[in-house]
Amino acid sequence: MGIMQLFKQTSGWLYLNSSVGRNQLHGAGVILMLHRVLPDDDAADLPHRNELCIGTQAFDHFLGWLSRHFDCVPLMDILQPTQSPTKRPRVSLTFDDGWRDNALHAFPVLLKHQVPASIFLSSDFIGSRQRFWWESLGETLWGSHGEEARIHLIESLQQAGRPLPAQLHDANEQRRSLALLRFLQSLKTLPPQALSRLTDECPAESMPQALDWQQVRELENSGLVRFGPHGASHAILTGLDDRTLAEEIRRSRDALHNGCQRPLPVYCYPNGDNDARVRQQVADHDFPFALGTAAGIYRGHPDPLALPRFGVSQRVARNPQLLSWRICRGARA
Numbered sequence: 001m002g003i004m005q006l007f008k009q010t011s012g013w014l015y016l017n018s019s020v021g022r023n024q025l026h027g028a029g030v031i032l033m034l035h036r037v038l039p040d041d042d043a044a045d046l047p048h049r050n051e052l053c054i055g056t057q058a059f060d061h062f063l064g065w066l067s068r069h070f071d072c073v074p075l076m077d078i079l080q081p082t083q084s085p086t087k088r089p090r091v092s093l094t095f096d097d098g099w100r101d102n103a104l105h106a107f108p109v110l111l112k113h114q115v116p117a118s119i120f121l122s123s124d125f126i127g128s129r130q131r132f133w134w135e136s137l138g139e140t141l142w143g144s145h146g147e148e149a150r151i152h153l154i155e156s157l158q159q160a161g162r163p164l165p166a167q168l169h170d171a172n173e174q175r176r177s178l179a180l181l182r183f184l185q186s187l188k189t190l191p192p193q194a195l196s197r198l199t200d201e202c203p204a205e206s207m208p209q210a211l212d213w214q215q216v217r218e219l220e221n222s223g224l225v226r227f228g229p230h231g232a233s234h235a236i237l238t239g240l241d242d243r244t245l246a247e248e249i250r251r252s253r254d255a256l257h258n259g260c261q262r263p264l265p266v267y268c269y270p271n272g273d274n275d276a277r278v279r280q281q282v283a284d285h286d287f288p289f290a291l292g293t294a295a296g297i298y299r300g301h302p303d304p305l306a307l308p309r310f311g312v313s314q315r316v317a318r319n320p321q322l323l324s325w326r327i328c329r330g331a332r333a
């Protein structure tokens, strides 16, 4: 472990266990952002997966740590508290996109620790075989679907004007994975149609990537999980014209109303991207709250349509004191 990481962990521990830290967090809420939970922790450790994927073991460890330091509450208990604050700060888990592994691998661990969660669905994907481009492209380039598929996709990327960087052939697995992460981030600037075409070039996985509506209902019936919208097509909302933007928000809202008994009055922006126009549209579609991705603590936030969250990576889940370090910095900002 590096000196900096050790310093952050120790400071984070001191913060949560000091009266200064406890006073700063009194009555405040911490909203956490997660995406996927994988059965294999080693797979989640690789840089190109680390930000969006947590292994089951690390997730179990993380929820145990959270339960010792926080009151783990449903999201609406933070946004619209009905009880006066307890001594401990409140934390709420949110998952973005609606991955199938949320039901298969995250839910059993949530159940074990009795930790509530909210899942924000990109509604077009739910109950369909539609795929998230970064997962399909990333894993195909990683070679998870075989060498033939990898070479075919590399050729298609070349034709799309995005040749594979040399570092992606590095013999070192960590460096190769890091290069893949950077390359995937650079592809975000491609038009959605191009990304969709490239995704179609990737071989189909054996299972759909996303939840289906039956799973959504089962999770909702557990009483531990609630759902909200995260776009319909996962298009970045700030890039859409007015008509498409309204249609995207309406379609996702209606899908949640049809598929869930008690959808959350909370919108979750794909990629966190929002501006005044997007926030107004979301408010016009009857959402009093919306989640972004800027880091920060919630204490009756000035703009309920741009609520802050802390992202939880595999690294943080393995070393939860890193989160208290970030919360400590967020509290002072």
Ligand SMILES: [Zn+2]
Pocket: 096, 097, 230, 234, 270, 271
């Ligand atoms: Zn997303």
